[in-house]
Amino acid sequence: MQAIEELKSILTETLNLGERGKSLSAHSPLLGSLPELDSMAVIHLITALEDRFGISVHDDDISASTFETLGSLAAFVDGKLAQ
Secondary structure, eight states: OOOHHHHHHHHHHHHOOGGGGGGGOOBBTTTTOOTTOOHHHHHHHHHHHHHHHHHHHHHGGOOOGGBHHHHHHHHHHHHHHHH
C-alpha cells in the first residue's frame, strides 16, 4: 500500500515525530499511543490528509477506529480516494 509511506511522512511532519516516525508500520497504534496525537493534532492531521490527497473528510467520516493504527488510517484514505 503506497499510502502507508506517504502517511508516515505526513504523521512525522504534522506531529513532529522526528526519527520515531521512521519506525511506524501498518500495525503501529496511533490514537492513545502517540502522546502527540491529541484532539488538535487530529484536526491538523485531517487537514494535511485533505491537502495531500485531495480528499474531503466530513465529521461523520471520523471515528476512533480510523485512527487506531497506521494501517486503519491508510485504509480510510484509500477508501476516500476510491470514491
